[in-house]
Amino acid sequence: MAAKLALITGGNTGLGYEIVKALVQSSKSYTILLCGRSIQKAQDAIKELQSEFPNSQSTLSALQVDIEDDDSIKKAFEEVSSKYGKLDILINNAGAQYGSSIDWDDLSSIRKAWNRTWDVNVSGTHIMTYVFAPLLLKGDDARLIFMASGTATLAGTEPMDGPIYSRLNGPPPAGWPKPEPNTVAPYRSSKTGMNMMMREWYKTLRNDGVKVFAISPGFLATGLAGGDEKSRAQMKAQGAQDPALGGNFVKEVVEGARDDDVGKVVRWYATPVQPW
Structure with missing residues (x-):
C-alpha cells in the first residue's frame, strides 16, 4: 500500500514536532511534509528525527509555510501539487498566543495581540485549508484536522x-484596572471561533468524503507562547502533560481510531468528545 501523504503545519517544534514523531514511529508508512516558517528549522527537525528513528518506514520532507503569509501558502501549494498531485492528511497545527505580549496602557497593543492571534488561529488556518482543499479531494480517505484547545x-x-x-475561570476582584489582565482571552476566543470554522469545513466537505475533526490535545507543556525550558517546567508543575501524549492521540485519529x-472536537482525556 502506498504511503499516505501528510502535511503538518508548525511541525518543527512543540506539539507539531510530537505529531510528526508519532507518525514516524507508526507501523504504517507516511510521506510527511514537515512545515515550518523557517525552512532551516524544518530541515533541522527532520535531521533530529531521522537520527532518532533511522529505521522508520516513513519519509520526511521539509516545506516552508507561514500561514500569516498568503504568498507562502500559495507557493507551498504549488510545490505539493506539482510533486504529489494530492494530499491525504492536512493537520492544521500551527497556532499562536500573543496575549502575554500586550502593553495594557496601549490600545494599539491590545488590538494587535487580538488581531494577530485570530489571524493565525482562525484566518490563516482557514486560508491554508482553503488553498489545499482541492488536493484533499484527490486524497485517499482524506482527513482534515484542526488543533483545538480545552480552554x-x-x-x-x-x-x-x-x-x-x-x-x-475565577473572576478578579471588583474595580478597575484589574490586578491581573486576562492574557489568555485572545487565544481562548480564537480557538472557540476555530471550532465553528471546523464545523463549517465539516459541512463543506461532507459530501466529498473528507473526514474533518478538531482535536483537543489537553494541557501540554509546549512552547506555544514562546516559552523556554523554565516556563515549560512551570507548566508541568501546574499539571501540564508530556506533549507526546497529544502527538500520539493525533496519530490515532489519523489512523481511524475516532472515525x-x-x-466533532475529540480528546483523549475526560469525556471522549469535548462539550461545546
Whole structure:
C-alpha cells in the first residue's frame, strides 16, 4: 500500500514536532511534509528525527509555510501539487498566543495581540485549508484536522475546581484596572471561533468524503507562547502533560481510531468528545 501523504503545519517544534514523531514511529508508512516558517528549522527537525528513528518506514520532507503569509501558502501549494498531485492528511497545527505580549496602557497593543492571534488561529488556518482543499479531494480517505484547545468551550468556562480552572475561570476582584489582565482571552476566543470554522469545513466537505475533526490535545507543556525550558517546567508543575501524549492521540485519529466522532472536537482525556 502506498504511503499516505501528510502535511503538518508548525511541525518543527512543540506539539507539531510530537505529531510528526508519532507518525514516524507508526507501523504504517507516511510521506510527511514537515512545515515550518523557517525552512532551516524544518530541515533541522527532520535531521533530529531521522537520527532518532533511522529505521522508520516513513519519509520526511521539509516545506516552508507561514500561514500569516498568503504568498507562502500559495507557493507551498504549488510545490505539493506539482510533486504529489494530492494530499491525504492536512493537520492544521500551527497556532499562536500573543496575549502575554500586550502593553495594557496601549490600545494599539491590545488590538494587535487580538488581531494577530485570530489571524493565525482562525484566518490563516482557514486560508491554508482553503488553498489545499482541492488536493484533499484527490486524497485517499482524506482527513482534515484542526488543533483545538480545552480552554475553547463555553461549557469549560463554568468550572472553578482545581488550580487550572480557578485561574482560567475565577473572576478578579471588583474595580478597575484589574490586578491581573486576562492574557489568555485572545487565544481562548480564537480557538472557540476555530471550532465553528471546523464545523463549517465539516459541512463543506461532507459530501466529498473528507473526514474533518478538531482535536483537543489537553494541557501540554509546549512552547506555544514562546516559552523556554523554565516556563515549560512551570507548566508541568501546574499539571501540564508530556506533549507526546497529544502527538500520539493525533496519530490515532489519523489512523481511524475516532472515525465515529467525525465532525466533532475529540480528546483523549475526560469525556471522549469535548462539550461545546
